[in-house]
Amino acid sequence: MLHVRDLTAGHHPDSLVLRSVSFDLPTPGVYAIVGANGAGKTTLLHTLAGHLHPTSGQVVLDGQDITGIRPHRAARAGVALAPQGRRLWPSLTVLDHLTVTRPANSDGFSVDDLFDLFPPLAAERHHHGHQLSGGEQQMLTIARALRTNPQLLLADEPTEGLSPHIAGQVTAMLRDLPDRGVTVLVTLPHAHAATALADRVYVLAAGRLSDPLDPHDRQADVLLRDHLTLTPARPE
Template sequence: MSSIVEIRNLHAGYGRAEVLFGVDLDIREGAVTTLIGRNGMGKTTTIRCLMGLLKPRDGSISISGADMTGAPPFKVAQAGLGLVPEGRQVFPSLTVVENLRATARARDGGWSEADIFDAFPRLAERKGHYGFQLSGGEQQMLAIGRALMTNPDLLVLDEATEGLAPLIREEIWSMLDRLKQTGLSILLVDKNLDELARISDRYYVIEKGKIVWTGETRDFDGGRAEVEQFLHL
């Protein structure tokens, strides 16, 4: 299985503060890759570098074999990456339909508005509502739908279910399982190990800006206690 993203020796930070210290990450085509760690360990910084929102201080990022180190966000999006950001960040003054259309990229056989509404019936019921009128769970559904409307080769989700009600979380996890079955490549940040274990193929644990544990499903099943130590569970 080839890699859609390869990150090598990534260093990054903010001002004088160094956050990442040589992160290596491989995201394979058709797999669900999970990046986990406690708050403040560098998960979001890694994603910001990948999506072109933060310029690395050192290291390299390649997408589908092309060097994309320090490329601007629109180039990363054109390369096939779709982001569901932490905090959802839907457009509050646009309707559900307008949010879905704002960054849409058509592809034959790809995601359409009808597909999104079929996947998330709650959004269909609220298609004329503005972003600020939606609940947190509905906003997260919309953020996922908006990213899918770009018809990405890799879907990146930062804190996919944080702060959501249990029923909404279950709906999101079910959707992610469906996406996995389609063969979509996914990079997922979340804290729920039980749910991650249902769908993840490869795991990376980040601690103080360094990858301290990595493994596939069989490794995680046998080494979960070690992973939980890093997460202080």
């Protein structure tokens, strides 16, 4: 469904973060990219979502070349980003966040669907962004992205700063999204969380991506730790 070939990108042409990254996400599923801080995880997701223009390479989503297109066009093509740090509007209510986000088409997630998917948000629908707990803010960040009815959800460290209980709720919800036709590409800092969530796991180190690893392999944790220690991270 997503084909990435030789993707090279960075914030400046003379300071590249991604170096010839290639991978395929063939069918709806959950795929994780693990890497240390500064490895290039956020740069990769922002490049796929159109927030950064690649220096070279190609990105094809469901047969459509979306290389280097603007963020609003990437959203219309079926890409949604749930960014690290959440980036909610503090003065808008939960309901406001979900009603001002325009769906790319009439199918997919309605506001009521999202409240069913995230019951805590339904109870807080009239609360403003700054009044929500960290877990509720993260749920709203993902719900806002899903409101655009994406084929591909890019979730940048969605469990960051959450308690184990709330993190478990968020990952369980992500795990269920392929059944609704959404492919999930999630970045995580630790191998254990990735192997518990994903169908395939990649390691990003120094701007280069490993071959996919099977999290059900009994040696997956060992292999992931080995990959993570191969090369140091670069600044993002």
